[in-house]
Amino acid sequence: MADTPREIEALIEILARLPGLGPRSARRAVLHLLRRRGALMAPLAQAMQIVAETARDCLTCGNIATSDTCAICASPQRATGEICVVEDVADLWAMERAGVFRGRYHVLGGTLSALDAVGPEDLGIPRLLSRVRDEGIKEVILALNATVEGQTTAHYIADALRGTGAAVTTLAQGVPIGGELDYLDDGTISAALRSRRSF
Amino acid sequence: MEWRDQGVLLSMRPHGESSAIIEVLTPSRGRHAGVVRGGGGRRFAPILQPGAQLSLVWRARLEDQLGTFAVEPLRARAPLVLGDRAALAGLSSVCALLAFALPERAPHVAMYDLSIALLDLIVAGGDWQAAYLRWELTLLEDMGFGLDLSRCAVTGERENLAYVSPRSGRAVSVAGAGEWAPRLLPLPACLLGQGPASLADLVQGLAVTGYFLEHRLAPALGDRPLPEARRRLVDILSRGVNPSEVSPSGDGQ
Numbered sequence: 001m002a003d004t005p006r007e008i009e010a011l012i013e014i015l016a017r018l019p020g021l022g023p024r025s026a027r028r029a030v031l032h033l034l035r036r037r038g039a040l041m042a043p044l045a046q047a048m049q050i051v052a053e054t055a056r057d058c059l060t061c062g063n064i065a066t067s068d069t070c071a072i073c074a075s076p077q078r079a080t081g082e083i084c085v086v087e088d089v090a091d092l093w094a095m096e097r098a099g100v101f102r103g104r105y106h107v108l109g110g111t112l113s114a115l116d117a118v119g120p121e122d123l124g125i126p127r128l129l130s131r132v133r134d135e136g137i138k139e140v141i142l143a144l145n146a147t148v149e150g151q152t153t154a155h156y157i158a159d160a161l162r163g164t165g166a167a168v169t170t171l172a173q174g175v176p177i178g179g180e181l182d183y184l185d186d187g188t189i190s191a192a193l194r195s196r197r198s199f
Numbered sequence: 200m201e202w203r204d205q206g207v208l209l210s211m212r213p214h215g216e217s218s219a220i221i222e223v224l225t226p227s228r229g230r231h232a233g234v235v236r237g238g239g240g241r242r243f244a245p246i247l248q249p250g251a252q253l254s255l256v257w258r259a260r261l262e263d264q265l266g267t268f269a270v271e272p273l274r275a276r277a278p279l280v281l282g283d284r285a286a287l288a289g290l291s292s293v294c295a296l297l298a299f300a301l302p303e304r305a306p307h308v309a310m311y312d313l314s315i316a317l318l319d320l321i322v323a324g325g326d327w328q329a330a331y332l333r334w335e336l337t338l339l340e341d342m343g344f345g346l347d348l349s350r351c352a353v354t355g356e357r358e359n360l361a362y363v364s365p366r367s368g369r370a371v372s373v374a375g376a377g378e379w380a381p382r383l384l385p386l387p388a389c390l391l392g393q394g395p396a397s398l399a400d401l402v403q404g405l406a407v408t409g410y411f412l413e414h415r416l417a418p419a420l421g422d423r424p425l426p427e428a429r430r431r432l433v434d435i436l437s438r439g440v441n442p443s444e445v446s447p448s449g450d451g452q
Contacts, residue, residue, distance in 0.1 A: 019216060020216070112427075146278070146281060147244070147248060147277075148248050148249050148250075148277050148281075148287065148290070148291060151281040151282075151287060152287060152288070152291060152428075152431070155284040155287065155288075156431075158284075159284075159438075173278075173281070185245040185246065185272065185275060185278075186272075186274070186275050186278075187245055187248075187275035187277065187278025187279065188245060188278065190275075190278060190279055191278050191279075191281070194282075
């Protein structure tokens with residue numbers, strides 16, 4: 001808008017690039033921040049400054065950390081001999097939210113994709129193999145998405161891990177908690193039926 | 200503009216924050232792309248997987264626009280093969296090769312029917328590898344690079360065909376090959392449709408079709424590399440072959 005200061009307009013433009021926000025919602029967010037300058041805007045700016053200066057990828061697993069080694073890789077309690085391979089940091093956070101897995105992670109940063117020219121080296125798969133050998137890993141859990149690209153990557157990793165001595169497992173596929181069969185797609189139902197177990 | 204049809208999903212890539220651009224193969228419109236609004240979201244994730252059979256409504260203001268698709272799932276295929284590395288690679292290779300080879304918006308009814316039959320066979324867990332090899336031969340033929348394996352290019356005989364000429368794509372008999380044999384591609388019996396195919400024969404057959412896909416079809420399509428999915432399929436099938444079963448191959452010169 002013509003009468004909005006250039007600096008504020010620049011802030012709106014940057015916020016509008018964030019996922020889930022457009023120009024209108026970015027404008028509302030900036031207005032909200034401006035009204036709560038002391039309580040919200042200044043701490044937000046400070047927090048962003050700190051994260052921008054310190055955030056980096058963990059050199060071991062690819063998780064986002066504020067030092068070269070993330071808290072999970074640095075923790076001796078997490079050295080259980082298990083590595084959970086996930087596609088993205090968001091997946092790692094989801095696994096941590098569940099609070100069930102107590103081992104370490106390996107973040108691929110994507111999946112093998114011919115369309116996007118993503119190969120094994122781009123995903124840190126060689127680094128995963130050396131971790132399995134060096135850290136004496138007994139089990140590698142492939143927690144990749146149940147998509148064609150996710151499972152193609154899972155099969156590739158399983159093939160690459162052959163001969164390392166580590167057991168390779170994958171997450172189950174089927175009915176989600178709270179899921180109603182009537183609302184499930186036929187692929188999920190057939191996967192669930194194939195993975196049925198004694199009850 | 201509007202049309203309704205059904206088709207098989209070949210590829211999907213995110214478009215913007217929540218939409219997706221999909222490529223489908225339909226019987227009447229051939230390979231066709233379009234935007235699916237909300238296609239990048241969670242609701243569409245299980246639907247928009249390669250190999251899925253979809254009901255499609257395409258709309259655009261003008262015929263040559265990208266247009267938008269309204270999609271409804273008819274049949275999912277990928278979820279049925281996610282746990283089977285060879286079948287998953289087979290399904291991916293079929294979709295990737297169709298997206299690679301077929302021209303946009305040109306109907307290929309026979310290729311569509313054959314591809315649907317092959318995808319269904321892969322999902323059903325049948326003996327799909329030999330059918331896949333025949334499908335690649337048909338794809339080459341449909342694209343104008345068919346192999347002539349009916350008689351020897353040198354002697355004209357119909358028996359003892361053992362090689363394929365990498366230049367002409369025609370069969371050559373043992374007698375006709377003579378001292379040129381090392382330069383020719385070995386012709387496995389399964390390419391001639393003679394008897395059940397061993398895995399080694401199939402891999403050798405895929406080497407023949409792969410040669411013509413790479414050296415004839417790909418250059419005609421702007422020299423793009425063959426889809427990675429096909430290489431992965433050949434790798435997986437080759438791993439199951441005992442090296443002693445494979446006869447020495449020619450260098451294809």
